[in-house]
Amino acid sequence: MIGIFDSGIGGLSVLAAIARALPHADLVYLADTAHLPYGDKDDAYIRRRVLTIGNHLVDRGCGVIVVACNTATAAAVEAFRETFPKLPVVGVEPGVKPAAAMSRSGRIAVLATLSTARSERLAQLIRQHAGSVQVEVEACPGWATRVETLSLDDPDFVEEARGHLTPLLATGVDQIVLGCTHYAFLSPVLEPIVAHQATLVDVADAVARQCVRLAGTDALGGGRLTLLATAQPEKLQAALPVLGLRWLDDRLHSAARLVIA
Secondary structure (H helix, E strand, O other), X not given: OEEEEEOOOOOHHHHHHHHHHOOOOOEEEEEOHHHOOOOOOOHHHHHHHHHHHHHHHHHOOOOEEEEOOHHHHHHHHHHHHHHOOOOOEEEOOOOHHHHHHHOOOOEEEEEEOHHHHOOHHHHHHHHHHOOOOEEEEEEOOOHHHHHHOOOOOOHHHHHHHHHHXXXXXXXXXXXXXXXXXXXXXXXXXXXXXXXXXXXXXOOHHHHHHHHHHHHHHXXXXXXXXXXXXXXXXXXXXXXXXXXXXXXXXXXXXXOOEEOOO
């Protein structure tokens, strides 16, 4: 069984990629909705939540854990690995490496939450993988919350997104990294803005491939999906059709449930 968690529904983009790659694996998705968003919390708070949620998934029998949140990965994945040294743990980090490799202009951008934007982990990724490529880090406050509230077709957001992206495109940026799992669900708004100038870079499929490599016997099961949330589980399940993930309903063996963690 594979456990996947995020502060809310953003990690469903990662869950979907894993479900496609491992159709027979039993999957548990836990949304820490009582404590969202993580993006504006300090690192100590995020570490406490990551360890609490991780412990809950391990207690449920998950043999692989996916931290499906860039903010949580940056702040706490190393602490989680130290706590569970024998457990395969997959983090989600901004795709700086593939973006830098694909860039023709030598300029890329990373869209991120405030916490990820200021994190040492992102700075380290840039130092390690960007080489001579210029990287612009653009904090996008409120974007994750927009996904959580399913406010995806708000005309005002189109103008807000243009305000972030147009100056980046003007500098010659040709690869734009989605540095938060929530942002994948904003792609229908973002893609028309960057069309013919830049490519959006998401890492969900790369995370799924890593799960395939690590899963072992955890890839074998009944293909069941369990949805859990620390608050308002009904909203988690209701988000599936809105986010284009109605097909995951076929793997659900019960309604989304509330957990205390």
